Amino acid sequence: MANNSDWLPSREQDLVDLAQKWAAGLADSAKITAFGWKQAEAADALAKVSAFLTARAAYEDVDSTANRMAKDETKDAAKSAMREFANSSIRYNKQMTDEDKLVYGIRPHDHTATPAGEPASFPEAEPDTSIIRQVTINFWDSATKKRGKPHGVHGAEIRWALLDHTPESVEKLTNSDFDTASPLTLKFDESQRGQRVYFCLRWETNTNLKGPFGEIYSAVIP
Secondary structure, eight states, X not given: OOTTGGGSOSSHHHHHHHHHHHHHHHTOHHXXXXXXXXXXXXHHHHHHHHHHHHHHHHHHHSOOHHHHHHHHHHHHHHHHHHHHHIIIIITTOTTSOHHHHHHTTOOGGXXXXXXXXXXXXXXXXXXXXXXXXXXXXXXXXXXTOSSSOOTXXXXXXXXXXXXXXXXXXXXXXXXXXXESSSOEEEEOOGGGTTOEEEEEEEEEETTOOBOOOOOOEEEEOO
């Protein structure tokens, strides 16, 4: 998982709203000059963000497997581009005020270190498959058995994958999501019903320190 990924919304519509603000800013030559952004880097980020917005609009028009796959692929590329550009050109940019950075989702406290070490505990989880085509993951702290997060923890990284057999390591779980509060919901296509999704979680602090992964769980997509 990339550093500082927690500021990107886990809810897709919220991500779309933020991406639209990014697209407007990255296309604004006056802002590029005022903020001292590199034109090539801004153009590359804009291309990936715009591709996601286009694919998302196509998916909203026609809910097909092909459009969903295109939307998800471009979303991952856009998120990666936004993280990289935020770290290289926004987060520590002295030519931008806190208010400027907030437009792009970078909160002032993101650049203020929080005195917290690596989490010693990990999230335990339980899947809820009561709603068709989705798996909702409820999670809590292994140490306290409470749904609240440990001190200094911003949220949980969820690694997951659709597999035929129980994976022998976390590295086999190739998809990654992040959520600041339980639960997190994974949504699937009709064609994926009956497949088994494997997942595990770990805590991540406000300063991007990561704890150990917990148990690998599984659920059948309803």
